[in-house]
Amino acid sequence: MIQQYEFSLPAFPRGYHLITSKVLAQLSDLPQTGLLSLFIKHTSAALTINENADPSVRTDFESIVNYIVPENLPFLKHTLEGPDDMPAHIKASFIGTTVTIPITNGQLNLGTWQGVYLCEFRNHGGRRQLVATVYS
Amino acid sequence: MIQQYEFSLPAFPRGYHLITSKVLAQLSDLPQTGLLSLFIKHTSAALTINENADPSVRTDFESIVNYIVPENLPFLKHTLEGPDDMPAHIKASFIGTTVTIPITNGQLNLGTWQGVYLCEFRNHGGRRQLVATVYS
Amino acid sequence: MIQQYEFSLPAFPRGYHLITSKVLAQLSDLPQTGLLSLFIKHTSAALTINENADPSVRTDFESIVNYIVPENLPFLKHTLEGPDDMPAHIKASFIGTTVTIPITNGQLNLGTWQGVYLCEFRNHGGRRQLVATVYS
Numbered sequence: 001m002i003q004q005y006e007f008s009l010p011a012f013p014r015g016y017h018l019i020t021s022k023v024l025a026q027l028s029d030l031p032q033t034g035l036l037s038l039f040i041k042h043t044s045a046a047l048t049i050n051e052n053a054d055p056s057v058r059t060d061f062e063s064i065v066n067y068i069v070p071e072n073l074p075f076l077k078h079t080l081e082g083p084d085d086m087p088a089h090i091k092a093s094f095i096g097t098t099v100t101i102p103i104t105n106g107q108l109n110l111g112t113w114q115g116v117y118l119c120e121f122r123n124h125g126g127r128r129q130l131v132a133t134v135y136s
Numbered sequence: 137m138i139q140q141y142e143f144s145l146p147a148f149p150r151g152y153h154l155i156t157s158k159v160l161a162q163l164s165d166l167p168q169t170g171l172l173s174l175f176i177k178h179t180s181a182a183l184t185i186n187e188n189a190d191p192s193v194r195t196d197f198e199s200i201v202n203y204i205v206p207e208n209l210p211f212l213k214h215t216l217e218g219p220d221d222m223p224a225h226i227k228a229s230f231i232g233t234t235v236t237i238p239i240t241n242g243q244l245n246l247g248t249w250q251g252v253y254l255c256e257f258r259n260h261g262g263r264r265q266l267v268a269t270v271y272s
Numbered sequence: 273m274i275q276q277y278e279f280s281l282p283a284f285p286r287g288y289h290l291i292t293s294k295v296l297a298q299l300s301d302l303p304q305t306g307l308l309s310l311f312i313k314h315t316s317a318a319l320t321i322n323e324n325a326d327p328s329v330r331t332d333f334e335s336i337v338n339y340i341v342p343e344n345l346p347f348l349k350h351t352l353e354g355p356d357d358m359p360a361h362i363k364a365s366f367i368g369t370t371v372t373i374p375i376t377n378g379q380l381n382l383g384t385w386q387g388v389y390l391c392e393f394r395n396h397g398g399r400r401q402l403v404a405t406v407y408s
Contacts, residue, residue: 002169002272004240033274035309035405037171039238041247043187048365051315056349057361063347064362068204068340075199077192089193090200093184093253098236100370102311102403104276109403111313117365131238131245133171135271135407136274138305138408140376173307175374177383179323204340211335213328225329226336229320229389234372267374267381269307271407 003028005132012120012128014084016050016058020116023132024108031136034103041129044088044122046095052115061119065091088121095119103134139164141268148256148264150220152186152194156252159268160244167272170239177265180224180258182231188251197255201227224257231255239270275300277404284392284400286356288322288330292388295404296380303408306375313401316360316394318367324387333391337363360393367391375406 007026009019023038030036040047051057069090071083078086099116102109118128143162145155159174166172176183187193205226207219214222235252238245254264279298281291295310302308312319323329341362343355350358371388374381390400 002171004169004238006240006245033276033405035274035407037236037238039236039245041245041250043185043247043249049315049369050361050365054350057358060348060350060358061362061365064341064345064358067345067347068362069200073200073203075203076196078190078196086193086196086200089186090197090204093186093197094230094366096232096368097185097250100236100309100311100372102276102309102405104278104403109278109311109313111315111401113315114313114369129247131240133169133238135171138307140305140374142376142381173372173374175372175381177381177386179321179383179385205336209336209339211339212332214326214332222329222332222336225322226333226340229322229333230366232368233321233386236372265383267376269305269374271307 001136003134008127008129011126012118014120014123016061017118018052018115019118023116027132030103030106032106034134034136036101036103036108037098037133039098039131043092045125045128046092046097046119047099048095048117048119049099049114050117051113053113084123091121137272139270144263144265147262148254150256150259152197153254154188154251155254159252163268166239166242168242170270170272172237172239172244173234173269175234175267179228181261181264182228182233182255183235184231184253184255185235185250186253187249189249220259227257273408275406280399280401283398284390286392286395288333289390290324290387291390295388299404302375302378302406304378306406306408308373308375309370309405311370311403315364317397317400318364318369318391319371320367320389320391321371321386322389323385325385356395363393
């Protein structure tokens with residue numbers, strides 16, 4: 001059986017944000033056993049699963065990923081929308097548009113330290129639209 | 137219900153290529169609600185979702201990803217197949233082998249600016265084999 | 273139909289390890305047509321699909337990914353757990369927590385050169401917990 005939910009999340013500042021509870025608030029009761037596929041309908045933001053406890057992990061994410069994918073590389077052509085735009089597209093493909101999470105005993109079967117991140121790569125990204133598909 | 141399709145795409149030059157319509161042409165009518173899982177059976181090419189409008193985004197993808205994962209790093213051992221080979225494996229794991237896309241109202245529920253990319257990392261990659269699984 | 277299996281794998285040394293047969297050993301007979309979703313319940317290890325033949329690919333993976341995501345970057349704050357910790361979180365999100373593999377004719381439909389890797393990013397990661405969900 002498939003259930004699907006489409007919803008938007010409020011604008012987040014550039015950076016990495018825990019959204020596990022915001023996503024769960026959008027879903028009806030989860031099935032006993034199944035999978036959640038969560039998809040973001042954008043190309044300059046991403047979804048991932050990472051450490052859910054220490055906020056400095058999210059701060060370091062921002063610093064390290066900016067170090068690996070720097071702005072203002074001299075060879076870029078797609079620069080009209082600002083220096084944060086093209087790096088945002090690369091980050092989106094490295095980190096990914098979908099997370100798939102097992103559902104076990106009616107709950108997301110995440111590890112103790114796992115949470116869902118919305119990764120906002122734009123300086124002013126605005127609201128972001130997500131689609132959650134639950135199948136069982 | 138599960139439907140599965142296996143097909144190959146013609147050889148693409150090294151770089152990033154929009155294949156959304158080529159993939160859809162391989163599938164029968166999509167279900168009203170479901171998911172498409174698209175898988176590439178190779179380790180030196182990848183699938184991702186990114187910007188579907190400005191070709192300079194795809195050109196910049198090639199430049200930036202080559203900047204992040206350079207060829208000819210002096211410490212490499214797996215070099216027999218040429219300088220593009222080992223970087224291709226790394227890019228394949230960073231960008232990924234699968235995309236999962238929600239199906240809503242009988243269509244892929246992509247964002248306005250989203251398209252499916254085939255990322256060809258080899259200089260002469262040849263035809264690439266894909267498996268599409270649609271479940272509903 | 274959904275079948276789900278949760279199991280742990282023994283501790284691996286830091287690096288990249290082929291686990292395809294170890295995963296298959298945990299599953300009952302696969303369905304004729306379906307998908308396997310494999311999930312790792314950790315934020316400093318990852319799953320990916322890559323080259324299954326030459327061990328030097330896995331050695332080069334370790335070297336290149338360490339080159340791209342170096343340890344001891346001077347601006348980091350989350351450093352209490354050692355220099356391998358924060359880079360491990362970044363690598364986990366770049367490479368990913370899930371692999372999704374089509375099942376065709378009762379077998380994983382991997383390409384000739386594809387195998388499943390467990391990527392251990394910590395110096396002493398310990399046992400790792402996985403969840404396999406098979407749907408058909």
